Amino acid sequence: MKFEIIDVIQQADIIILFNGKSYQNTRDGFMKCVDAPQRLMSVKRLYTNIRHVQNDKRCLIAKRCKLGQPLEDVKHYYYKHRKS
Numbered sequence: 001m002k003f004e005i006i007d008v009i010q011q012a013d014i015i016i017l018f019n020g021k022s023y024q025n026t027r028d029g030f031m032k033c034v035d036a037p038q039r040l041m042s043v044k045r046l047y048t049n050i051r052h053v054q055n056d057k058r059c060l061i062a063k064r065c066k067l068g069q070p071l072e073d074v075k076h077y078y079y080k081h082r083k084s
Helices: 005-011 043-049 074-081
Strands: 014-017 022-025 030-033 040-042 050-054 060-063
Touching: 005 043, 005 050, 005 060, 014 043, 030 043, 040 043, 043 050, 060 074
Parallel strands: none
Antiparallel strands: 014 022, 014 050, 022 030, 030 040, 050 060
């Protein structure tokens, strides 16, 4: 199951990008950089570079392995890629 932009806005607390930067959700469509709190970026702009999405309990809820792949719900990802 794909994890869309609206899911990130509603469910994410922390996102981690492919370049290693972390952003905290402000719940209004923007993310605040953890290293530079005065810097805000829109979720729409960051969405294609998101690698991991964590909820407020710091549990991984969505991930993407490579750039260009869809952001997938973790439960769906592990079910799809488990070994038989």
